[in-house]
Every structure is written in C-alpha cells, then in structure tokens.
Amino acid sequence: MDPHSAHLATLWHSHVSSVGGQFDAVFEDESDRVLNATAVPCKWTESDWTTASNQMATNATLGHGVIYNELAELTKNGKVISVSPIIALNQTSIGGMMEGCYLAPGNTSSSKVDGAVWAAYENTEIAMAQQHKLFFCVAGSSSDAASSVDWRTYYTASYLMPYDFGPTILGEKFATPSRFHEEPESELVATNPLVSTPSDVSSLMISPNVYGREYAACYIAGVSVGACAVAVNADAPGYTHPFPWASKYQHTLVLSGGGILDGGTISAHGPAPPKKIAGNDAVVAFR
Known part of the structure; x- marks a missing residue:
C-alpha cells in the first residue's frame, strides 16, 4: 500500500x-517495512x-492516536547500527512498538540480544522517552515461561537500564497454562535512579x-525492597566481566514458575551477586 495515495x-x-466499540488508539503493524519484500516500490x-506515512496519518483524521510497529528494524550502515529510521513516525503517533525487544524471537526459543544491537535497542527506549512517546517493549517466545x-531476567535488567516510569511499557509473551502473559517481574518498579537517564x-x-544503573528506591508489588541495581554484560557469550x-x-x-496467574513468584532475597557476569547475561541486585 502506497502512503502517497x-x-x-x-x-x-x-x-x-x-469499527464498533471504544478504543483509544489505532495499531499500525508492519509500518514502513520493506525488509522481507521481494521488491521495493519504484x-x-x-x-x-x-x-x-506521516502525511497520510494527518490526512486520514482518524480521531485516535496511532501506535506503530517495527522499531526493531534498525539503521545499519556497515558496522554502525543505530536507532530505526521508523522512529520518525513519532511525528504523528502517540507511541511505537518493538517486537523482539532485547530478546531475538524464535519459534520455540529466544536468544538474548547483545553488542551493538542491544545498545541500539537501549537507545531506542531512551529516545522514545525523551520524545514523550509510549514505548511497547515486547519480547518472548512460545517457550514455557517457567523454563525461561x-x-x-536478561530482559528485565535491560528494560530497567534506561527506563522512564511514564511512557515505557513492559510486554513479555511467554507460554503459560492460563495463556495470561503477565509474569511476576512486571511487579518490580525501580525509582530514584542515582544517575539520570542519559541521551x-x-x-x-x-x-x-x-x-x-542503580536505583535508591525499589518496590515489588508496591512493597519497598530498598535500593536495587541492574547490570548487563552485553558482550558475546564466553566473555566474562x-x-x-x-x-x-x-x-x-529470584523468579520462580511462570505467569502471575499460574503461581509464578518474584523475590528480592536471592543469593549474593556473582563476582563476575557471564557474557550475554544480566543481574538484578538488591541491598
């Protein structure tokens, strides 16, 4: 479909x-995406x-905000990887979605994103917050949540690294018996960062x-658990730091089990942090 039309x-x-019923936004999937197309338009x-696309959204006068997808389609110029050009749709949108956020999706598994791609995802999260746009950080697979x-943990630490309490939205999608995709780590809220969000x-x-990044006040399900911190070794597997x-x-x-409705639990009282973090791994720590 040609947005010039x-x-x-x-x-x-x-x-x-x-469309009947009440809704607050229109979801635009496959936004400006031609990556897997057999050919591109003339x-x-x-x-x-x-x-x-921005002009079309203006002309359509939808009466609702637009939330677009495909923020994971990054800008790649040789070895330089940066935020997706699709973020320019913020001009006429209230937010955007990144599928495979910090976890590269597979049919039955996910691999943890690292290196330059991980950094570009983090910078996307930062940019969306700076522009006051909703950021849907969606990740998961058909793998069982309890075995994932x-x-x-890697997703949670990466998500919390630069997050803004207002527009940043956690969205995990792992398999659960109830089919309710809400895991207990969504109850962890970190506030009062010791270092402000960088650009x-x-x-x-x-x-x-x-x-x-360290936070002075952290909560689980509204209950204070004191100070906490997240650390991510974004190096490749095998490179311990x-x-x-x-x-x-x-x-x-400590995460145990799967979804909240399936008996999954969260605790801030796990063992002491390791002296070293394995490559492509993360730690969420508490005082």
Missing part, C-alpha cells in the same frame, strides 16, 4: 470509523516513505561491555 488515507479513515527511499527465567546508553557503561559493585549488594532477583 490520498485514496488510501480515505480508506483508512473509513475503516477505523466503521523510487522508494526510507525518508520519503516515512514522510508520506534466564531470558526473563545514549554508552554513558551507563561502567567497564568495557558492562552496563549498570566483573560485577560492577563488588560487595555493595547482598541479594539478587
């Missing part, structure tokens, strides 16, 4: 108007297509490939 804007308006450029604790995640790098705060923290996050 005035007819398409009219059709979009008509379709949204025909004279196609990313910037032109995005400009046309390692992935869930680039590189400012949170404590040692090569190890990123960390020291945990950044030595003996400052005495406990770690």
